[in-house]
Amino acid sequence: MEKNLKRMATMQRMQSVGLAIFYKRGYYDTSVDDVLKELSLSKGAFYYHFKSKEEFFISILQNIIFQKVYSELIAPFEGQENPAVVLDKCFDNALETAEHNELDNGFVLSNFMTEFSGKNETIVKLLKEIFKVWEVNLITNLQKGKTDGYIDRHVDSDAVASFLMSSYMGVRLLMVEGNAKLLRYKYIQQLRSYFKTIAVKR
Amino acid sequence: MEKNLKRMATMQRMQSVGLAIFYKRGYYDTSVDDVLKELSLSKGAFYYHFKSKEEFFISILQNIIFQKVYSELIAPFEGQENPAVVLDKCFDNALETAEHNELDNGFVLSNFMTEFSGKNETIVKLLKEIFKVWEVNLITNLQKGKTDGYIDRHVDSDAVASFLMSSYMGVRLLMVEGNAKLLRYKYIQQLRSYFKTIAVKR
DNA sequence: CGCCAAAAAGACTGGTTAGTTTGTTGCAAG
DNA sequence: CTTGCAACAAACTAACCAGTCTTTTTGGCG
Numbered sequence: 001m002e003k004n005l006k007r008m009a010t011m012q013r014m015q016s017v018g019l020a021i022f023y024k025r026g027y028y029d030t031s032v033d034d035v036l037k038e039l040s041l042s043k044g045a046f047y048y049h050f051k052s053k054e055e056f057f058i059s060i061l062q063n064i065i066f067q068k069v070y071s072e073l074i075a076p077f078e079g080q081e082n083p084a085v086v087l088d089k090c091f092d093n094a095l096e097t098a099e100h101n102e103l104d105n106g107f108v109l110s111n112f113m114t115e116f117s118g119k120n121e122t123i124v125k126l127l128k129e130i131f132k133v134w135e136v137n138l139i140t141n142l143q144k145g146k147t148d149g150y151i152d153r154h155v156d157s158d159a160v161a162s163f164l165m166s167s168y169m170g171v172r173l174l175m176v177e178g179n180a181k182l183l184r185y186k187y188i189q190q191l192r193s194y195f196k197t198i199a200v201k202r
Numbered sequence: 203m204e205k206n207l208k209r210m211a212t213m214q215r216m217q218s219v220g221l222a223i224f225y226k227r228g229y230y231d232t233s234v235d236d237v238l239k240e241l242s243l244s245k246g247a248f249y250y251h252f253k254s255k256e257e258f259f260i261s262i263l264q265n266i267i268f269q270k271v272y273s274e275l276i277a278p279f280e281g282q283e284n285p286a287v288v289l290d291k292c293f294d295n296a297l298e299t300a301e302h303n304e305l306d307n308g309f310v311l312s313n314f315m316t317e318f319s320g321k322n323e324t325i326v327k328l329l330k331e332i333f334k335v336w337e338v339n340l341i342t343n344l345q346k347g348k349t350d351g352y353i354d355r356h357v358d359s360d361a362v363a364s365f366l367m368s369s370y371m372g373v374r375l376l377m378v379e380g381n382a383k384l385l386r387y388k389y390i391q392q393l394r395s396y397f398k399t400i401a402v403k404r
Numbered sequence: 405c406g407c408c409a410a411a412a413a414g415a416c417t418g419g420t421t422a423g424t425t426t427g428t429t430g431c432a433a434g
Numbered sequence: 435c436t437t438g439c440a441a442c443a444a445a446c447t448a449a450c451c452a453g454t455c456t457t458t459t460t461g462g463c464g
Binding site: 010043 | 440441442443444445
């Protein structure tokens, strides 16, 4: 029992530190030793808990990144009424986090998608799945917004979802360049302007 | 004279092939030997023409990527009237190219920005400069659109430019996932809807 | 032809990497 | 208290990588 707990704790710590470094420096430019140095652990420890570097990263995707995307971009819709309002707050919050995090390097999902695309099919497939969850959630909530009388019923929910995801990933990418605060302001301003085009006409 | 021509041709060929591989597999995950294998050239040839791998990449940025961004995203505005119409065509054309290119991996600029961010300040700086040229051009043309009576004069050109750049980079990223054709259609549809919010009200 | 420099070949070096193996520690159950 | 195994340590291997160095080929020119 005690043993199992320690095992879980160590693995959790490894994954957490691993993500931070992979995210900052990229998967391929980060060696297992780099991660282990930060953890003050040895090769033995690493390969005792994980079969390979790839499997380690996959476990990070499944255990940490998925949760992050869920809590930041999906959960906020729970029990809310107007999807446009939720989206506004949701994106603004996410951008605020990014703005104040010096170490932030863009949007986790899109960054890794860029890095692994054409290199590791397994991981790309996993990333796609997480994207899909986000997309489906957006579409569902937009549709609900229609029946609830917030979104115009002529609106193409699929297209709006894609457009929203695109713009968000893009602005997160631009923020890497710097000037995150100003960018966040500009983005949210234009997003609101865009929301008017999908709101019910009265 | 002949010699100089051959030298230029070889360097051009190296840069062209180099970009293709760096773009597909990433800079750090592509070895100089990988590029040379594709070129059927030797180490000696490479280091005769270029001082280092980094300098090689920088020359690619300056000679090829800048031109690409210019001809695809900046030049189309030349001598045109309504910036919204140009943008529509311009983005659609760029997305069409991406759609039909099996090897396409996203938007060159943003991909490399992601990869080099936090790793190579020199290259990040260069990439920022190219971004800036694009941004300035967008803003200038939006402003011109105001005086020409196409864009509403209350519109925040800076913010619109950022929003457009974001959405474009984002959709290019999403296209990597597949379903490029449908995505392009959805994106252009929503883009047009967005353009209505910045057009002059009559 | 013969010279010479440009262009290219390719063996080599020092450093790094993912993964293996073998050895050590510490704790919990018998 | 001792035995056994989970949890780690660390040296090691084979492959790879950027860059160097020495040697060879090539092509234009006198």
